Amino acid sequence: TLDNQRQVYWEYGNKNLANRHLIVFGRSGQGKTYCIQGLLIEMAKHQLNSMVVDYTNGFLPEHLEYEFKEKVKPQNDLLAHKPLDLNPFNKQTQTIAGIQLTDNAHAVASRVASVFKSVYSTIGDQQLPTLIGVIEDGIELYGADFSFDRMLKDLMDSGKHGEALANKLTPMVKANIFSCDHSSTGWEGIYKSEQPTTRLIQLATLSRDIWRLATEFILWDLYSYVCTNGNKNSPLPVVLDEVQNLDQKLDSPLGKMLTEGRKYGLSLILATQTLSNLKKDEQDRLFQAAHKLFFAPAETEIDSYAK
Numbered sequence: 001t002l003d004n005q006r007q008v009y010w011e012y013g014n015k016n017l018a019n020r021h022l023i024v025f026g027r028s029g030q031g032k033t034y035c036i037q038g039l040l041i042e043m044a045k046h047q048l049n050s051m052v053v054d055y056t057n058g059f060l061p062e063h064l065e066y067e068f069k070e071k072v073k074p075q076n077d078l079l080a081h082k083p084l085d086l087n088p089f090n091k092q093t094q095t096i097a098g099i100q101l102t103d104n105a106h107a108v109a110s111r112v113a114s115v116f117k118s119v120y121s122t123i124g125d126q127q128l129p130t131l132i133g134v135i136e137d138g139i140e141l142y143g144a145d146f147s148f149d150r151m152l153k154d155l156m157d158s159g160k161h162g163e164a165l166a167n168k169l170t171p172m173v174k175a176n177i178f179s180c181d182h183s184s185t186g187w188e189g190i191y192k193s194e195q196p197t198t199r200l201i202q203l204a205t206l207s208r209d210i211w212r213l214a215t216e217f218i219l220w221d222l223y224s225y226v227c228t229n230g231n232k233n234s235p236l237p238v239v240l241d242e243v244q245n246l247d248q249k250l251d252s253p254l255g256k257m258l259t260e261g262r263k264y265g266l267s268l269i270l271a272t273q274t275l276s277n278l279k280k281d282e283q284d285r286l287f288q289a290a291h292k293l294f295f296a297p298a299e300t301e302i303d304s305y306a307k
Contacts, residue, residue, distance in 0.1 A: 010039070010291060012267075013235065017290040020235055020267035021258065023243075025275075025305065026295025032271045033058045035293065036239055037068040039269065043237055044072045044196040050237035051190055053218055055203040055211040058241050074198040079214060080205045083179040086186055088112055088217045089139060089146050092224035103224075109135035115216045118247040119209055120168060130161045147180040148173040175206060177214045187225045191236055215246060219253035223266075230264030243270040248282035258285045274298060275305075 013020055024032045040050050052059050061076060077084055089112065091103040113132045117123050134154045138146045152173050155166035190199045201218065203211040226236060240246065246254050257266050275283050297305045
């Protein structure tokens with residue numbers, strides 16, 4: 001600190017800590033993004049690749065510090081310009097008790113449908129089984145060639161519930177945010193780059209519903225990947241700003257990353273301006289982060305932060 005020259009350390013990966021997660025609190029303009037850029041520079045120095053899912057536009061190139069751009073040379077993926085090299089319909093594999101288990105079509109369909117449901121709360125009890133059934137049948141029929149476009153077409157052909165769903169989901173499909181290419185390099189291309197850098201997944205210009213869907217799909221896909229390929233000794237840093245806007249439920253990808261991510265090497269760097277819109281159990285999960293950094297909070301939340 002400046003007043004007494006005391007050195008302050010972030011004990012990244014200390015075995016006595018519960019996890020590598022860091023949560024940064026504070027109102028806008030207090031230095032959260034600046035601080036995170038500094039941490040990412042240090043990670044790059046230690047040969048660690050990192051990823052930022054930027055739905056707040058805080059990490060657009062024109063907003064980044066000169067030193068960060070010069071030292072890290074971040075790579076940008078602007079989803080409004082080019083689809084991200086991921087396929088949410090991939091069957092994921094994970095090892096449990098030494099046995100490799102691969103998702104069946106129903107598991108994939110349920111996961112994809114749950115993401116849609118988390119964003120579109122108006123998806124009804126009649127529509128959800130229709131959506132799961134259409135995706136499951138599509139994966140069984142088309143395999144790795146199944147896509148969101150095929151999903152829309154099959155929904156339109158599945159009766160009134162399916163047609164109403166198709167109309168609701170059309171804007172997301174037309175946004176074309178994922179390549180759905182089964183030959184993609186995916187997370188290997190992001191986290192195994194030989195030249196350490198930060199990959200900035202830019203969701204600028206996308207509507208709120210679409211960037212929320214994109215983020216949830218990205219996090220689910222990453223979580224599925226680390227369940228098979230992750231290692232607690234190989235950190236995979238992920239930055240999420242304004243994290244209060246994401247699905248916080250226990251069975252959401254963020255919830256699983258916070259509670260189970262340590263054994264797979266996941267290292268969340270989360271930033272938020274407010275906690276007031278989160279339920280107590282959701283706040284409790286965020287506070288499971290082993291590291292907490294507090295900047296000046298919003299004046300209306302000073303009491304709750306102090307407690």
